[in-house]
Amino acid sequence: MGRLLGSRDTHLLAALLLRLWLGSGTCPCENPVLCNPISESREFEVFVFDVGGKTWKLYDWSQITTVATFGKYDPELMCYAHSKGSRVVLKGDIPLKKIVNPAARTAWINHQVALAKRQYMDGINIDIEQQVKKYSAKYYALTALVEEMTEAFHKEIPGSQVTFDVPWCPECIYKRVYNYTGIANSCDFVFVMSYDEQSQMWSRCILGANAPYNQTLAGYDNYIRIGINPKKLVMGVPWYGYDYTCRGLSKDHVCSVAKIPFRGAPCSDPVGHQVPYKAIMKQIVPRSLSGILWDKEQKAPYVEYKDPWGAFHQVWFDDPRSISLKAAYVKKRGLRGIGMWHADCLSYSGDSAAQGQTAAMWEALKPK
Numbered sequence: 234m235g236r237l238l239g240s241r242d243t244h245l246l247a248a249l250l251l252r253l254w255l256g257s258g259t260c261p262c263e264n265p266v267l268c269n270p271i272s273e274s275r276e277f278e279v280f281v282f283d284v285g286g287k288t289w290k291l292y293d294w295s296q297i298t299t300v301a302t303f304g305k306y307d308p309e310l311m312c313y314a315h316s317k318g319s320r321v322v323l324k325g326d327i328p329l330k331k332i333v334n335p336a337a338r339t340a341w342i343n344h345q346v347a348l349a350k351r352q353y354m355d356g357i358n359i360d361i362e363q364q365v366k367k368y369s370a371k372y373y374a375l376t377a378l379v380e381e382m383t384e385a386f387h388k389e390i391p392g393s394q395v396t397f398d399v400p401w402c403p404e405c406i407y408k409r410v411y412n413y414t415g416i417a418n419s420c421d422f423v424f425v426m427s428y429d430e431q432s433q434m435w436s437r438c439i440l441g442a443n444a445p446y447n448q449t450l451a452g453y454d455n456y457i458r459i460g461i462n463p464k465k466l467v468m469g470v471p472w473y474g475y476d477y478t479c480r481g482l483s484k485d486h487v488c489s490v491a492k493i494p495f496r497g498a499p500c501s502d503p504v505g506h507q508v509p510y511k512a513i514m515k516q517i518v519p520r521s522l523s524g525i526l527w528d529k530e531q532k533a534p535y536v537e538y539k540d541p542w543g544a545f546h547q548v549w550f551d552d553p554r555s556i557s558l559k560a561a562y563v564k565k566r567g568l569r570g571i572g573m574w575h576a577d578c579l580s581y582s583g584d585s586a587a588q589g590q591t592a593a594m595w596e597a598l599k600p601k
């Protein structure tokens with residue numbers, strides 16, 4: 234980024250532009266009608282992130298209203314989604330310092346609109362997870378970006394959708410202070426990333442759920458309290474969990490982790506890594522010491538296992554039970570819909586146990 238283009242890059246770029254120019258205007262779908270953008274909105278939004286590959290063919294299309302493509306552009310996915318009346322949207326991300334200048338901002342927006350048009354897409358999901366100080370140049374530029382992006386998309390692609398990803402609660406993430414009300418009011422809706430809630434709230438030296446029930450709901454109550462209409466909020470649930478290595482594991486399921494004070498916090502971040510739901514079910518649960526346990530306070534499942542080197546692990550995740558509880562809140566609070574990071578965390582293999590688990594995860598999104 235930022236370096237001058239070499240002549241080789243310039244040639245590659247020219248070749249790419251030529252290909253795009255030659256390619257424009259050719260609808261890749263068998264039925265050309267499927268290249269038309271989706272213009273009707275459904276009352277309940279089911280917002281899905283796709284990270285690439287071909288497993289999208291086995292998603293539960295009866296529910297999906299929007300697919301945000303965070304993998305490579307796949308024309309086949311676009312045609313298929315449109316045949317189901319579902320939108321396909323771009324991923325939008327750029328270093329904020331590059332869009333502080335209004336002309337540069339407009340240029341980037343125009344580029345996104347042109348890209349979406351060329352690929353017959355229905356909007357953009359803006360995923361900017363950068364540090365911003367309140368009332369800084371970037372703070373104002375970001376609000377303006379969302380407003381201008383929405384205006385441009387709505388004008389150029391009628392019925393298109395512009396959304397923005399926000400953290401699980403406003404002002405709960407270190408140095409990520411945005412004008413959330415300004416952003417939510419100007420775009421179609423925000424996708425609330427109700428996960429990774431421990432990494433930011435790490436203070437108790439006790440492991441917890443990726444998205445504890447109460448804390449997750451409190452995030453929405455906060456967004457509504459600062460003036461955001463519930464119909465502008467889509468709940469994002471995790472289809473992955475965290476695997477933590479414990480220094481010790483007590484009988485009452487306390488997994489102790491290293492206590493190294495870090496920047497004033499009493500504990501250091503525990504050693505943990507993300508695991509998709511399919512791996513938890515296929516590899517971790519069968520090795521667990523006592524099957525899936527349930528934490529009543531956080532309303533979340535977890536499992537414990539011992540690795541081949543003798544260390545105990547505690548794995549926190551979300552399953553149909555914990556997700557159904559959150560989906561019920563979506564309905565009760567009148568939110569716009571639900572979605573997940575990300576759809577490819579489930580198994581789409583022929584294995585019948587996996588098929589049942591995958592179907593149950595999709596089913597859990599439906600508010601009962």
Ligand SMILES: *[C@@H]1O[C@H](CO)[C@@H](O)[C@H](O)[C@H]1NC(C)=O
Nearest residue numbers: 376377380412413414415416
């Ligand atoms: C947030 O953005 C809106 C719309 O641009 C603006 O009216 C409002 O004053 C901003 N609020 C803050 C706190 O910056």
Ligand SMILES: *[C@@H]1O[C@H](CO)[C@@H](O)[C@H](O)[C@H]1NC(C)=O
Nearest residue numbers: 446447448450529530531532
């Ligand atoms: C969760 O919230 C409810 C309602 O506000 C409260 O009654 C309950 O004690 C809370 N539970 C925990 C574990 O914080």
